[in-house]
Amino acid sequence: MDNLKFSDPEVKKGVEAVERGEMVFIFDSDSREGETDFVIAASAITPDDVRWMRRDGGGLICTALADEVCTTLGLPFMADLLAEGAGRWPAIGNTVEQAGDLAYDSRSSFSIWVNHRGTRTGIPDNDRALTINKLAEISEKGRNGEAVVFGDEFRAPGHVALLRAAEGLVETAGVRPSCRLLLHRWPV
Numbered sequence: 001m002d003n004l005k006f007s008d009p010e011v012k013k014g015v016e017a018v019e020r021g022e023m024v025f026i027f028d029s030d031s032r033e034g035e036t037d038f039v040i041a042a043s044a045i046t047p048d049d050v051r052w053m054r055r056d057g058g059g060l061i062c063t064a065l066a067d068e069v070c071t072t073l074g075l076p077f078m079a080d081l082l083a084e085g086a087g088r089w090p091a092i093g094n095t096v097e098q099a100g101d102l103a104y105d106s107r108s109s110f111s112i113w114v115n116h117r118g119t120r121t122g123i124p125d126n127d128r129a130l131t132i133n134k135l136a137e138i139s140e141k142g143r144n145g146e147a148v149v150f151g152d153e154f155r156a157p158g159h160v161a162l163l164r165a166a167e168g169l170v171e172t173a174g175v176r177p178s179c180r181l182l183l184h185r186w187p188v
Contacts, residue, residue: 014039023049023081034060043136047125060159061128063135067177070111070164072142073150077164078110109165115158122159130158 015026021044025036038053042063065075072165079097086093097108115122116131134153141148 004113007179041136042132042139045129045132047129050125050128060161062163063132064163065111065135065139065164068137069142070162073138073148075111075150075162075164077107077110079108081112104179109163111162111164112156113158113161114154114156115160117153128160131158135160135162153188 014026016043017024018039021041022036023040026039028035028037038057040049049059065073070076082092082096086096099106101109114131114135115127116134118134119127119130121127122131131154138148138150138153
């Protein structure tokens with residue numbers, strides 16, 4: 001955290017808590033999404049954490065990945081996949097997000113939804129925790145320059161939504177505002 005400069009002591013305490021593997025809550029601006037996000041390092045997530053977020057959080061459980069990690073792993077934005085499929089499936093063409101569709105951002109951060117290949121159905125809390133832990137591992141391998149093939153470890157569709165942070169956002173802001181989980185470290 002030495003390279004991060006935070007003037008707000010509460011933000012610094014939050015970053016330190018995530019580094020210790022603790023969950024923190026981040027309220028997003030009313031002018032953006034107006035949500036409270038639960039944030040924890042993906043390498044620290046347990047089935048109990050997933051259960052608690054699912055039961056008490058009432059929203060999606062997502063894993064945020066830095067843009068360069070997604071590029072290394074070959075993970076697209078979901079809207080790009082849908083736009084490519086629109087020619088073959090006309091119903092998709094009318095549903096793909098377009099400029100101005102989102103009141104809070106220029107594009108959705110969603111990538112694909114995955115399960116780790118070591119899971120059974122992918123939906124139970126222990127399956128989702130395993131998927132999220134393995135996302136932390138493969139991300140770190142990719143960041144360290146190790147050769148990785150994403151599909152060797154993960155299958156889609158799945159039950160863990162991946163969010164692809166905008167280029168440079170994670171490094172400058174510390175967290176993608178719409179994420180529920182951070183991948184491995186702060187910043188990712």
